[in-house]
Amino acid sequence: MPASIDELAPPGALAKYEPVIGLEVHVQLATATKIFCSCPTSFGAAPNSNVCPVCLGLPGALPVLSREAVELAVRAALALHCEVRPQSRFARKNYFYPDLPKGYQISQYDEPVAEHGWVEIQVNGESKRIGITRVHMEDDAGKSVHDGFRDSSRYSYVDLNRCGTPLIEIVSEPDMRSADEAYSYLTELKQVLQFVEVSTCDMEKGHLRCDANVSVRLKGAGEFGTKTEVKNVNSFRFVRLAIDHEISRQVAILESGGTIHQETRLYNVATGETVGMRSKEHAHDYRYFPEPDLVPLRISDAWMNRIRDSMAELPAEKRARFIADYGLREYDAQVLTQSRAAADFFETVARAAGDPRAAANWVIGDLSGLLNAEGKSIEESPVTAERLGELVRLIAKGELSNKLAKEVFAKMFSTGEAAAVIIEREGLKQISDTGALEAIIEQVLAANGKQVEQYRSGKTTVLGFLVGQVMKASRGQANPGAVNELLKAKLT
Amino acid sequence: MKLTEKDVRYVADLANLTLQPQEVTRMVTELGGILDYVEKLNELDTSDVPPMAQVLYPDDETATLRPDRQHTGLGSEVALANAPLSGAGHFKVPKVIER
Numbered sequence: 001m002p003a004s005i006d007e008l009a010p011p012g013a014l015a016k017y018e019p020v021i022g023l024e025v026h027v028q029l030a031t032a033t034k035i036f037c038s039c040p041t042s043f044g045a046a047p048n049s050n051v052c053p054v055c056l057g058l059p060g061a062l063p064v065l066s067r068e069a070v071e072l073a074v075r076a077a078l079a080l081h082c083e084v085r086p087q088s089r090f091a092r093k094n095y096f097y098p099d100l101p102k103g104y105q106i107s108q109y110d111e112p113v114a115e116h117g118w119v120e121i122q123v124n125g126e127s128k129r130i131g132i133t134r135v136h137m138e139d140d141a142g143k144s145v146h147d148g149f150r151d152s153s154r155y156s157y158v159d160l161n162r163c164g165t166p167l168i169e170i171v172s173e174p175d176m177r178s179a180d181e182a183y184s185y186l187t188e189l190k191q192v193l194q195f196v197e198v199s200t201c202d203m204e205k206g207h208l209r210c211d212a213n214v215s216v217r218l219k220g221a222g223e224f225g226t227k228t229e230v231k232n233v234n235s236f237r238f239v240r241l242a243i244d245h246e247i248s249r250q251v252a253i254l255e256s257g258g259t260i261h262q263e264t265r266l267y268n269v270a271t272g273e274t275v276g277m278r279s280k281e282h283a284h285d286y287r288y289f290p291e292p293d294l295v296p297l298r299i300s301d302a303w304m305n306r307i308r309d310s311m312a313e314l315p316a317e318k319r320a321r322f323i324a325d326y327g328l329r330e331y332d333a334q335v336l337t338q339s340r341a342a343a344d345f346f347e348t349v350a351r352a353a354g355d356p357r358a359a360a361n362w363v364i365g366d367l368s369g370l371l372n373a374e375g376k377s378i379e380e381s382p383v384t385a386e387r388l389g390e391l392v393r394l395i396a397k398g399e400l401s402n403k404l405a406k407e408v409f410a411k412m413f414s415t416g417e418a419a420a421v422i423i424e425r426e427g428l429k430q431i432s433d434t435g436a437l438e439a440i441i442e443q444v445l446a447a448n449g450k451q452v453e454q455y456r457s458g459k460t461t462v463l464g465f466l467v468g469q470v471m472k473a474s475r476g477q478a479n480p481g482a483v484n485e486l487l488k489a490k491l492t
Numbered sequence: 493m494k495l496t497e498k499d500v501r502y503v504a505d506l507a508n509l510t511l512q513p514q515e516v517t518r519m520v521t522e523l524g525g526i527l528d529y530v531e532k533l534n535e536l537d538t539s540d541v542p543p544m545a546q547v548l549y550p551d552d553e554t555a556t557l558r559p560d561r562q563h564t565g566l567g568s569e570v571a572l573a574n575a576p577l578s579g580a581g582h583f584k585v586p587k588v589i590e591r
Contacts, residue, residue, distance in 0.1 A: 047580070066557065067560065146587075151584075154586070154587055
């Protein structure tokens with residue numbers, strides 16, 4: 001029976017309990033082909049078009065493991081600080097469902113590809129390590145469509161394109177103590193996996209799916225409470241909401257003298273509640289046994305080292321390097337390593353600009369501002385990293401004032417043109433030429449006789465006003481430093 | 493190990509099979525006989541023999557891996573050709589209520 005809001009625990013009761021949370025995350029590996037056959041993994045193909053005897057589970061078809069899938073799984077394991085097993089093996093997990101034509105999932109059971117890792121998250125400004133129990137490889141099932149067809153009341157429709165898509169399942173230790181910690185863990189996990197290009201982690205395409213194991217215990221209690229599993233929540237925000245709801249539901253039951261039943265529950269986005277699934281008595285007897293059609297997976301040290309050497313820098317390493325090599329502030333380094341794309345973009349700008357700190361300011365400031373306003377990602381930026389770098393270099397060389405640069409940048413963003421093209425067309429080049437500046441200064445001095453008098457009688461603060469007038473007369477193009485020098489020389 | 497009727501019903505349930513009472517009785521005898529036969533292996537001392545799930549010898553690295561190159565699949569027409577029921581490019585199965 002679904003829990004209604006008044007069955008949830010009051011805040012006072014919640015404070016007596018400590019939640020214990022572990023997460024199981026399924027991640028789709030970024031391979032071109034399926035894990036055990038050469039069918040494409042592309043999303044959005046016509047139903048049942050990317051299939052072959054292997055992924056259809058036709059009699060006699062034999063699986064052959066993808067090298068790329070193994071390498072991506074090992075890469076993920078290394079990025080999550082796991083120990084990679086020299087030998088792992090595949091096992092059959094047996095259950096019946098129409099979108100599983102083989103009648104079993106090929107997974108790993110007693111010998112997963114990697115174990116004993118960790119992910120570091122920030123909790124109230126402090127670092128906390130969340131343990132990774134294991135990483136194992138497996139194939140995905142197909143997709144059942146239960147609604148939307150004329151005869152959906154009588155039939156389910158099955159699309160087997162997704163069958164055999166390579167996945168890793170990352171199982172955490174029950175180390176999280178709040179929904180917020182679970183959210184941070186998922187965010188960090190996603191960032192790491194994207195950085196090392198194990199997965200695109202596109203949530204909308206189901207590349208990252210999460211099941212949460214949740215229990216509560218009285219604060220100070222040694223033993224874990226009975227856990228429930230909240231299944232298949234498809235966004236990080238919903239994971240947080242679902243866990244919070246589940247914690248509250250369990251506390252309410254315990255407070256009223258009830259007991260928690262170990263069960264699988266589904267989160268209902270519309271109601272914000274978790275609802276128990278009707279389950280068969282023996283639903284969890286999967287009768288695992290070693291997959292006889294596949295040899296054990298053996299990964300030599302040499303192979304593992306090759307994979308390690310080919311791996312991109314992790315976010316934390318990149319942050320440290322940005323601070324040490326480019327002299328960035330901690331905060332800027334943090335912002336620029338939110339994604340691999342942002343970090344790569346910044347480094348290209350910095351190289352072209354020759355001024356990393358200015359490059360960082362432009363990427364975090366003006367560029368992000370305009371991108372956010374248009375709801376674009378950095379990959380979609382109309383201004384390429386090279387072109388932004390050129391713009392920043394023009395400022396560093398004194399050919400463009402900051403003010404003009406902002407104007408030029410806005411035009412670059414709307415037209416996609418190079419800075420030099422816009423500067424040339426609009427005549428926005430900074431005026432540093434002494435002759436040209438002197439002509440403007442003469443005009444300004446002639447028009448502002450009163451201020452000239454004041455300056456000469458000792459009120460030197462009017463210099464700022466006069467500089468401003470020159471800038472205005474030059475439509476902002478005069479080089480402010482040069483104007484300052486020339487004005488002082490003229491006035492004395 | 494003595495196979496019981498309860499064991500037979502449990503395994504039948506996992507296999508989505510509905511057995512008549514007389515079939516259960518028969519299965520106890522037949523499956524029991526097979527198990528007794530395999531049980532003979534326990535007469536051997538295998539404590540020093542590592543478990544083996546397949547017969548290929550292990551190398552340092554698994555040699556039988558595929559490159560990540562796509563082939564053209566069967567296409568939906570062929571894939572669905574033997575389906576008892578299909579529609580809109582999908583396999584159609586009697587309504588599945590729960591997972």
